[in-house]
Amino acid sequence: MRHDAVEIEIVITAPNHGVGLWMLGAFVLTFGGTRAVTRLIRAGRGPFRDMSVGGTHVHHQVYGIMAMLVAGAIEFSYRPGSPGVQILAVLFGAGAALTLDEFALWLHLEDVYWAREGRKSVDAAFLAVAVGLLLVAGFNPFSDVGPGAVNHLVFAGVMLVNLAFCVGAILKGKTALGVIGLLVPLVGLVAFIRLAKPDSPWARWRYPPGSRRAERALRRYPPDRRTRIDALKDFVGGTPRN
Template sequence: MTPHQGASAPNEGSDPAESGRSTTVRSRRTGWQRLLPGITPERRGLVLAWWGFTVTFGGMRLLTWLIHIDMAGVGDVQAGGVHLHHYVWGILLLALVGAVGLVHRSARTRAWTGLAYGVGLALVVDEAALLISLEDVYWDTRGGISIALALALIAVAGSVLAFTRGRRDTQGRARRGTGTRTP
């Protein structure tokens, strides 16, 4: 085999989906594989947790602001006249994610639980100031603690995911033998 052939031909036993040459393999990808191509199943749950956290935090801030200015046409969730803060739903969702994580460990479950984990964590962190002060300070200046904490988590987690992707991706390909060979 000439050096030119070795560089252009796929490795023996390599996954056709990795090289992008097979449409039949590509059509069998799951929804998460199509949505997040190139993200390994091990990292997919982490990426989805980050996205879920970011979108949920932004969405909850928007929704609560619309309720606060009486524009959304909806009000607070109540049970027996008691306001149920959204951290309650976050704690319940985190408990469910923990239970599922103890039982199921498939790539598909890891993706869904990663997304649910991010959503649940955002619901709790969005009301962290309330949990710290044990007062409803959501719209008070002390409520800024929740915003600062959430933005810090989004920045740190996003940075870790961005800066570690290349190294782990390269190492994973080298271990499977599907990456480009270096002399």
């Protein structure tokens, strides 16, 4: 009996930086515009009001999810050329901004938009912009490693080790650096070897209460710690009510 070998090749193409720029631009403009409108609604100024259908408040993430679904379905089904692909990129970027602007609602399943927990939405948007900038700049962890099984094995090993460092960084409370580390090697490693934040899963597992590491973590990241990034988040997203 003859068995014919079937070779399957997975081709990872280079990202289209031009389309990525359209998507990133739409994300930034939509997120900024959305925050401006919601702050006007909060202050009771301007013509904008919360939208309700049948007495149910419709959050703008609903429109964002629909926009991403439509853009993704059309892109995967038809693979349009220019200018269709740019239009889809703008639609997807705008939809992602509307959706991530209410990211905190995904986690808490309640309206915490203006609460301190709602600041996670701003964090998610900032992280999305950072990743988008890296992708547009050409950072590609799946670049060509050259022919040969040895090269591919070494590449796979390096990727797995880097992934482990990035996951460790996220568990230590360094979510942004962990995600960025997936695109930029060694960032995850640097974040992983540093001290974990006291409210992180890693600290709960490895820093017993009253231990030296727990005290160091609390001194390094006190509850009232604020940075320039926090001030920027307040400027963009508005000051939380608690």
